[in-house]
Amino acid sequence: MTELVTLPPPPEAIAAMAAIPGLAIEPSVLVRQEGPEGHRGPEDAGAVLMLQATFADADAAARFWAAAVPLMALLADAPGFIRRYSFPDGPSITLLAFWRTLADAKAFAAAPAHRAVVRGLYAERWQYSHFSALWELASTHGRQVFCPGCDAVTPAAERACRGCGAALADPHATGPVLSGR
Secondary structure, three states: OOOOOOOOOOHHHHHHHHOOOOOOOOOOOOEEEEOOOOOOOHHHOOEEEEEEEEOOOHHHHHHHHHHHHHHHHHHOOOOOEEEEEEEEEOOEEEEEEEEOOHHHHHHHHHOHHHHHHHHHHHHHOOOOEEEEEEEEOOOOOOOEEEOOOOOOEEEHHHOEOOOOOOEOOOOOOOOOOOOOO
């Protein structure tokens, strides 16, 4: 079976990207969290949440994180939660979360713990700016795997190459830990 790896772009690609106007490459922290539906790929998401925040006060930011971390713990068991990623983007922090259904995402947002954090955000003004949007998935072509052993293209859900029969690694499937995870 193919072993999946985590690799940065090669130096030549980084240099070419750095020459593009408006493109910035900065050191970063990526926070990744899987939920009870973490074995699913992005093609199984029925809803996508995007949050963005900026901070102007270090103490207020620390209070925000103190309130946000318990919500992250609740996501570990939240029905329908697939996974989330958060990362800095200059002075902004962006979060993308995948949910099985729009109803699952809305149920988590309506839970008392989440509502309390939102009230705290407005009452204590932890952030300089805050943006939140939830989209229902409109279309998908599904996830495709390009076999490294032959030139077949196979839907990821099939787990074996249509051309040569080789087992296909799925970074979202439960089972053996893949490189970089």
